[in-house]
Amino acid sequence: MSGTPKPDSHTETPSFDSVFRGELETLFRWRRDVRHFRRDPLPKGMVEHLLAMADLAPSVGNSQPWRFLQVTTEDSRARVVANFEDCNAQALANQDPDRQDLYASLKLEGLRASPVHLAVFCDEGTEQGHGLGQETMPETRRYSVVMAIHTLWLAARAQGVGVGWVSILNPADVARILNTPPDWTFVAYLCVGWPQDYTEVPELERLGWQARRTQMETVAR
Amino acid sequence: MSGTPKPDSHTETPSFDSVFRGELETLFRWRRDVRHFRRDPLPKGMVEHLLAMADLAPSVGNSQPWRFLQVTTEDSRARVVANFEDCNAQALANQDPDRQDLYASLKLEGLRASPVHLAVFCDEGTEQGHGLGQETMPETRRYSVVMAIHTLWLAARAQGVGVGWVSILNPADVARILNTPPDWTFVAYLCVGWPQDYTEVPELERLGWQARRTQMETVAR
Numbered sequence: 001m002s003g004t005p006k007p008d009s010h011t012e013t014p015s016f017d018s019v020f021r022g023e024l025e026t027l028f029r030w031r032r033d034v035r036h037f038r039r040d041p042l043p044k045g046m047v048e049h050l051l052a053m054a055d056l057a058p059s060v061g062n063s064q065p066w067r068f069l070q071v072t073t074e075d076s077r078a079r080v081v082a083n084f085e086d087c088n089a090q091a092l093a094n095q096d097p098d099r100q101d102l103y104a105s106l107k108l109e110g111l112r113a114s115p116v117h118l119a120v121f122c123d124e125g126t127e128q129g130h131g132l133g134q135e136t137m138p139e140t141r142r143y144s145v146v147m148a149i150h151t152l153w154l155a156a157r158a159q160g161v162g163v164g165w166v167s168i169l170n171p172a173d174v175a176r177i178l179n180t181p182p183d184w185t186f187v188a189y190l191c192v193g194w195p196q197d198y199t200e201v202p203e204l205e206r207l208g209w210q211a212r213r214t215q216m217e218t219v220a221r
Numbered sequence: 222m223s224g225t226p227k228p229d230s231h232t233e234t235p236s237f238d239s240v241f242r243g244e245l246e247t248l249f250r251w252r253r254d255v256r257h258f259r260r261d262p263l264p265k266g267m268v269e270h271l272l273a274m275a276d277l278a279p280s281v282g283n284s285q286p287w288r289f290l291q292v293t294t295e296d297s298r299a300r301v302v303a304n305f306e307d308c309n310a311q312a313l314a315n316q317d318p319d320r321q322d323l324y325a326s327l328k329l330e331g332l333r334a335s336p337v338h339l340a341v342f343c344d345e346g347t348e349q350g351h352g353l354g355q356e357t358m359p360e361t362r363r364y365s366v367v368m369a370i371h372t373l374w375l376a377a378r379a380q381g382v383g384v385g386w387v388s389i390l391n392p393a394d395v396a397r398i399l400n401t402p403p404d405w406t407f408v409a410y411l412c413v414g415w416p417q418d419y420t421e422v423p424e425l426e427r428l429g430w431q432a433r434r435t436q437m438e439t440v441a442r
Contacts, residue, residue, distance in 0.1 A: 013251070013419040013420075014244075014247050014251055015381065016244065016247075016248065016378075016379045016380075016381075020241070020244050020379065021376075021379050021380065023235075023237065023241050023244075024245070024248070024375070024376065024379055025274065025277075025376075026235050026237075027237065027245070028274060028277040028278075028372060028376075029277055030234070030235055031277075031279065033279055047439075048439075051439055053246065053249060055433075055434075056246075056249040056250055056252075057249075057371075058252065058254055058371070058374070058386070060388055061425065061430075061431060062423055062425045062426060062430070062431040062432070062433060063431070064433065064434060067440070068439050068440075069439070069440050069441070069442045070439055070440070070441050070442070071441075071442050072441050072442070073442065076442050087356070087357050090356070091353075091356045091357075094356065095351075096351075099351060103353070106353075108353075108354070119442070128431060128434065129425075129431050130316075130317075130320060130430070130431060132312075132324070132327075132329075132425070132430065132431070133329070133388045133389055134388070135308070135311070135312045135315065135389070136308050136312075136388070136389060136390060136391050136392070137388045137390070137392060139363070140388045142360070142364070143363070143364075143367045143408070143409075146364045146367040146368060146371075147367060147368075147371045149368075150278075150279070150367075150368045150371050150372070151249060151371070153279070154245070154375075155242075155245065155246075155249075157237075158237045158241065158242050158245055159237075159242065160236065160237075165279070167281055167354045167355070167357070167358045167361045168354055168356070168357060169357060169358070170357050171357070171358060178442045179442070187364070188364075198234040199234075202283055204282065204283045204350075204353070205283060209282075209283070209351070209353065210282060210283035210284070210349060210350050210351060210353070211283070212276075212283060212285065213276075213285060213349065216272055216273070216275070216276045216285075216287075216289070218268075218269075218272055218289045218290070218291055219288070219289075219290050219291070220290070220291050220292075220293050221290045221291070221292050221293065221294065221297050221340070221399045221400070
């Protein structure tokens with residue numbers, strides 16, 4: 001068992017072996033932004049588990065400024081869908097003419113089918129962390145929230161659960177629909193549920209919108 | 222081997238078992254913001270490996286807007302250190318009087334010892350992704366960069382390599398020091414190297430600055 005992490009031991013430092021690292025890379029490669037969900041509910045306790053994982057994310061000054069709202073009422077969900085449709089119609093109108101048909105053919109969200117909707121906010125006014133590390137870069141509060149979202153996303157995929165991030169929304173409208181405190185910044189709207197299928201290739205790449213580049217360049221300074 | 226991911230097979234969907242999920246949770250729990258580094262270099266190829274992992278992160282419209290600069294010259298590193306010291310002196314002066322001594326006692330960066338410095342930027346003008354998903358929330362470009370950073374962070378910890386995110390810097394000054402293009406936004410400055418030790422408890426918690434909350438509340442709407 002050498003090299004195996006010991007999650008229950010708080011006295012010994014875990015080490016991660018090449019098998020785990022290979023699986024972690026597979027997780028990174030097979031995480032997807034999901035837009036096609038099955039309608040059946042997630043198992044009891046799954047959302048709570050994913051939120052507990054999200055809570056382990058890094059945050060500036062240990063501020064943990066992420067706030068997750070689970071959007072459960074039909075009225076709120078319908079108003080979010082309507083807001084997406086307005087924003088997406090505008091985005092379609094703003095496309096280059098030669099890409100409008102392709103844009104219109106894309107399915108960019110799974111709002112109707114996904115059983116769980118999470119609206120994610122940043123509490124800009126939290127006292128937790130006493131402002132450490134935020135003075136020159138207050139945006140690091142939002143960045144902390146993004147790392148909580150990404151943690152949740154990876155934990156979900158490890159359970160076979162899909163996550164889709166919907167950004168084609170008007171932040172002020174979403175805050176109004178969900179009646180959030182004035183010092184909360186809207187960061188993301190997440191659809192969560194069982195995916196209809198799994199794939200290694202992003203849907204935007206399969207459908208010819210945008211391939212991934214083959215290699216990242218790093219510049220020296 | 223059932224339930225074991227098959228990283229080399231591109232035809233079969235990997236599934237992740239409870240052993241992997243347990244190790245993933247251990248990784249989340251033992252990832253740390255590292256400020257105490259050993260000075261010895263990382264193995265050849267390690268930085269390239271971590272950047273390749275970062276490139277697997279989610280990005281809005283598949284835009285992959287992250288740009289990593291490896292800061293290698295003594296002059297650039299020294300100017301970044303000086304910028305941190307200026308910003309940190311100002312932050313100290315702005316602390317509540319009853320927390321100034323504690324703040325002054327904290328070590329908030331590992332800039333001098335860490336062998337690798339990565340300055341991370343967002344290319345706001347990239348054509349990749351054709352603007353999809355960014356119209357109402359252009360900040361999702363920066364958020365994509367943050368997920369690349371977090372991916373690198375987790376991949377590093379899985380290798381035993383530590384990462385520390387320095388945010389006590391003036392973004393405009395860093396851009397000037399590194400002479401970056403005008404449409405690049407500074408997102409993060411990362412110290413990367415072997416940590417002096419590993420711990421499950423964040424340093425800010427051990428030293429009495431800020432404990433983590435015990436439970437995240439989720440609000441229904």
